[in-house]
Amino acid sequence: MKILVSVRDAEEARIAARAGVDLIDLKEPSRGALGGLPPEAIASITALLRRIAPATPVSATIGDWPADALEAITRQVRAVAACGVDYVKVGVLPGPCSRALIARLGELQAGGLALVPVFIADHGLPDALVGQALAHRFPALMLDTQDKRAGSLMDVTGADERAGFVARVQAGGALAGLSGALRLHHLARLGEAGPDFAGFRSVVCRQDRAATLEASRLADLIAAVAATRRPGRRLERAQMPMPQSPGPVPGVGGHATLDAVC
Template identity: 25%
Template sequence: MKLLVSPINVEEAKTCKSGGADIIDVKNPKEGSLGANFPWMIRDVKNVAGIVPLSATIGDFNYKPGTASLAALGAAVAGADYIKVGLFDIQTREQALDMLTNIVRSVKEYDKNKKVVASGYSDYKRINSISPFELPSIGEKAGVDVVMMDTGIKDGRSTFEFLTEEELKDFVSSSRDHGLQAALAGTIKFEDIPALKRISPDIIGVRGCVCGGDRNSSIRKDLVEKLRALINRK
């Protein structure tokens, strides 16, 4: 499993890199679960990340394919290797497919090597969004590279509180059946690592647990290293 860690500024990005993160993910928690940060922050973090791949979120979106496509292109131009969109206020397959198809076109026409990440939400029922279990088939048709599951509301409740281990295994399996990578996030804790190893996603995304449990605090190098060691342990 690759470890994706989400800093909010350059100093935190340096901490993520030195702690052993595989992917550095630029976001802005003030604007939501997958809140977008500024283009200059993406550029600055890219300079710090060096050869470590950079991910950038473009927001928790409602049905605005044009706006989302422009935002995705902006993140790609600013230097993101992975461009991640949250389908927060999307209720139908048709809306999701239209959004993702246009985002993929926007990014891939700029640079075919950039990767598009489509994120659904494990708490989809309480935020009234499309089921994340529909994303693998939609994502394959749209041409995305990764499908992800996160929590839409950051109130301390974990993805594991909304979905069972078997359901998460099914999500990962379905993603691979459709030729996509699978990523899991959503208030992941250190004690979730054994279950995550059984589920075996390609990527796990964290912030709060490497901030000492409070995602509004700063990322700590020792906690990134601890998480990296737990993932690596046989």
């Protein structure tokens, strides 16, 4: 199981790179579960990571958006992708527009971006959406939680649900990631689900996830994961084409009806 760690600035990125984190994720945790950083900050931290950890894949989130904000999400996906990251993470909140959102993300993915839909598991697993997403050949799918104070992913999902999600995603050809206020004492049970990678923020901060990432806590996490580790599949830097200027959004016209329905 590989380790994804979310960082918010250059200093935290340096700590994560020095520690040898497998996948570095750029996020502003005080802005929500998938809180986004400004594109300028994403571009500058990514450039730094390319210099100090050139082989490490970098992801960034677009921020917390309701599923019906299709046009804003599309713009933000393009803006974040243009910052040079390998993967753009997009939260998929359950709701009447989630299917339209997956369809839009599928179009952007088909247009050359590498997107990672992040499903929110607080109120159950969105099985139908996962099935829909698998058809779009995203490089990875993740499960996360939105309300970090309501417990961890381990509290809001059962072992069978986690293992079922991972097995289904992997059988569909994508990498499976799990996250959601995961702690060290969760690692053994987490490993039983067999995810390709797990995402962490809260556990590497002294207080809550909005506080600063601490090198000593990160070292503890890496050691604990190493103790439970079994070989994961490769998580490569994606070959994401970086448009110099935003082009037309594939299928935007065709989605007017979906937007209207939402």
